């Protein structure tokens with residue numbers, strides 16, 4: 001087929017791609033053209049594993065759907081495994097509502113703070129206090145070089161020869177030449193936040209950890225949580241040392257394509273992955289993209305561990321549900337619906353946050 005301009009059909013795709021396409025958010029064509037709000041296309045979710053209902057049935061009568069096993073351990077929460085994917089563990093509802101609120105807040109306020117890097121670094125350099133700036137409806141404005149701004153009037157963009165960059169201001173400003181300085185609102189930047197990295201910094205361009213980049217240690221409380229939750233994946237009682245974390249932020253229509261996390265030295269150590277906010281579909285494939293993946297729901301408060309053989313399995317997130325009926329975040333919304341928390345509420349009701357914690361060496 002080389003050189004042909006035939007449009008690829010489903011049979012050309014890997015099993016993983018086909019599943020991504022099946023669950024991805026599409027809109028009904030009809031509703032697009034009408035003035036009515038776009039309606040998401042209906043998806044058949046009957047094959048999506050729901051560990052929340054598996055837990056309910058397990059608690060009621062010790063019964064589990066075929067292929068799902070309950071881990072026997074002295075861990076203080078029910079832990080489920082998949083017969084066909086050794087090394088994969090699912091802890092439904094592992095985080096209390098207080099813990100979920102805490103990590104949502106930290107993910108938006110302290111985790112994107114320099115020296116932690118975010119997807120915005122490449123364009124804007126380090127940005128401080130993005131969430132506060134968004135709350136205060138500020139705009140990020142490009143500073144004009146002092147050479148052009150030296151004898152300008154009071155409207156000039158802030159000059160700084162040493163480190164021209166970007167700065168939060170109350171409103172867009174006019175440059176010395178009378179042009180409006182480049183600017184973007186903080187709330188748009190917050191919406192466009194896709195990832196931040198904690199601890200050892202991951203360099204996406206080189207796909208490795210760059211130990212020479214300035215970094216802080218992973219906050220102690222997150223470290224302790226990850227150590228505690230990693231225990232079911234380490235039955236010999238080994239220690240899990242959290243050294244790096246990637247925080248993924250998902251808005252409406254965002255996805256995370258199928259991939260492997262293969263830059264860590266010791267794959268026997270788990271990746272501890274926390275879900276917060278809107279419900280999502282997680283695809284757990286096999287060692288080849290041609291292996292049909294298992295689809296499962298991730299709810300706010302769930303924890304997934306991937307260790308050993310499961311580290312070699314392709315995985316991704318093709319869908320988050322932001323509509324009221326499917327997002328399943330009413331309890332979290334109520335937690336955030338008082339006083340000073342309205343900004344968190346506004347963000348999380350159409351978003352999902354994933355924090356995945358890793359031992360690198």
Ligand SMILES: O=C(O)CCC(=O)C(=O)O
Pocket residue numbers: 246248256261273275282298315316317354356
């Ligand atoms: O968002 C998730 O639950 C999965 C994240 C993930 O696979 C990753 O960051 O490598």
